[in-house]
Amino acid sequence: DRRFDIGYAGSASIPPVVNIIKHTFPRYRSFWIFHKKSGQKIWRGVNTNVRNIKDKLAHLADTRIAMVHNTLGPILQNPHSYPYLVNHTALDVAFNESLAQYYLSTWEFYPVPQIKARMFESALAGALIVVWRDHHRLIERFFALDEFVYFDNEADFQRLVDDILAHPEQYEPIAKRAYERVVKDWSSEKMLDTVIMPAVREVATKHGIVVDPN
Incomplete structure (x- = not known):
């Protein structure tokens, strides 16, 4: 039996996460792992500064639900105002002009995609991954749709939490x-070989740089 209903490891840097930590976390047995004391201004529940990855995994292994997002952080205006991002080779598919106004008007920020280690750590700890659905949907590159659950906003997240806690037997197979999946496909070695190095080689090739295949 797990001690917590919900856990989150990471900074509260985007509005959907801030809203949930402020309003939804206090209603449940929850914890938030963060690395800055300023986090207490958002929520004075069970906050913890972990000392190492072992501590972090221990907390994630003690929660039923792990909230996750795969977003770099708050871009508070039109993303094309940040040419160093828009023109960066690694992010050349990240920006969508037609979606910019939707996010800026709905959430007051634009989500820049970033793979988060907590996505894999939460799965490895046996927690159910509940992921904020932005249009990049990076998690679908690493997990099948029956291996995690999406949420769209604070109300949707709370509805999901209530359903998960009321019917754990329906969600345990997902976790x-x-x-x-992580054990089979996403060890450190496989991540390096199948994700990181191919991306490095692609970027290097565009800039005329030769990368040692070994």
């Missing part, structure tokens, strides 16, 4: 499949 189990995510755990098996």
